Amino acid sequence: MISVNVDLGSRSYPIFIGRGLLDQAGLLSPCLNSRKILIVTNETVAPLYLHQLRANLADTECYDLVLPDGEQFKTLATVGAIYDKLMSLKCDRGTTLIALGGGVIGDIAGFAAATYQRGVNYIQIPTTLLAQVDSSVGGKTGVNHPQGKNMIGAFHQPRCVVVDISVLDSLPVREFRAGLAEVLKYGLIRDSEFFDWLEQHRDGIESRDSNLLAQAIKASCEQKAAVVALDERESGVRALLNLGHTFGHAIETATGYGNWLHGEAVATGMVMAADISRRMGWLEDADAVRVKSVIRGFGLPVTPPAEIDESIYLNLMSSDKKVRDGKIRLVLLKSIGEAVIEENVDAGLLRATLKAGEALCES
Helix, strand or coil: CEEEEECCHHHCEEEEEECCHHHCHHHCHHHCCCCEEEEEEECCCHHHHHHHHHHCCCCCEEEEEEECCCHHHCCHHHHHHHHHHHHHCCCCCCCEEEEEECHHHHHHHHHHHHHHHHCCEEEEEECCHHHHHHHCCCCEEEEEECCEEEEEEEECCCCCEEEEHHHHHHCCHHHHHHHHHHHHHHHHHHCHHHHHHHHHCHHHHHCCCHHHHHHHHHHHHHHHHHHHHHCCCCCCHHHHHHCCHHHHHHHHHHHCECCECHHHHHHHHHHHHHHHHHHCCCCCHHHHHHHHHHHHHCCCCCCCCCCCCHHHHHHHHCCCCCCECCECCEEEEEECCEEEEECCCCHHHHHHHHHHHHHCCCC
8 A cells, every 4th residue: 555645734634545445444444533424425336335335334323325426416406415414314523424436426525524514524535547646635625517617616625535446447448548637637737757657658557557557646646745735725836737627627518517527628628738838839849749649649539529619618718717807827838747827828829729629739
């Protein structure tokens, strides 16, 4: 087992990474406030792992809530169902919520934990690669609004994160590849050597070699933990983690939540960010082509949906959380491994990227 620490002073917590961790009940014991636990999961994950987790919490007062699966259920109404369950069980501030699932479950359960009785403990047990390397770490919780993704939420750090690599064995190929988008992101924004390593080990990673996955997840979590420790509430450097997300969130919203997986939309968004970085004269043409090639090589989409025109993009991007004083702020690339936040993007260059379609990152 590998452990990565998220250093936030008195609210620091460990990320445990390894195989078979769901069977190690002792990992969770120090993170429980009392014997009362509510596991929040969904109808896809529950048949696979709920019984296993509950068996290892047999000495607690453990309950569960199984929610429908899908991004379209990441709503206030679903959070209300968690509140209803907590109230019916007469849960108090000593209760611990456990999020057993992907990023949607983690965000929903985390938001419920942040707001129930003004805050209770929660633990993240992510079951998708994307959640393991990104959404389970850092304390961002929330739900979507019809006009924008993750527009309603709170910062609320978990007590621990348990990353059991074994659960990736059951993850569908499409979901696995979507998670790789967030892994590639860390190389693009902060670590060119990691990006090189991912490119070199693509075949082994795609075949889900345990040792390579452990290395990739550890490196990703270390990058995320370092950034969160510097800027917990995204007032500065943490915004760099949003490479591709402003474009990606617009794609998710415009196409209907769940039709494009988050990682798929982010992958295409990163290609769009590379394209505009190239147009601005920052990113070398060859590097922009390489970004697109590597992302496509991992089986991810690199072309935005044709039905979204520039007016739709601009409308949705202007409602993004990263907008300041009416200006769209984008995370762009100076080079592979160096990202910057830019709010003075030339409107003509932005429109050219939004119109580029299949020609993104091509001279």
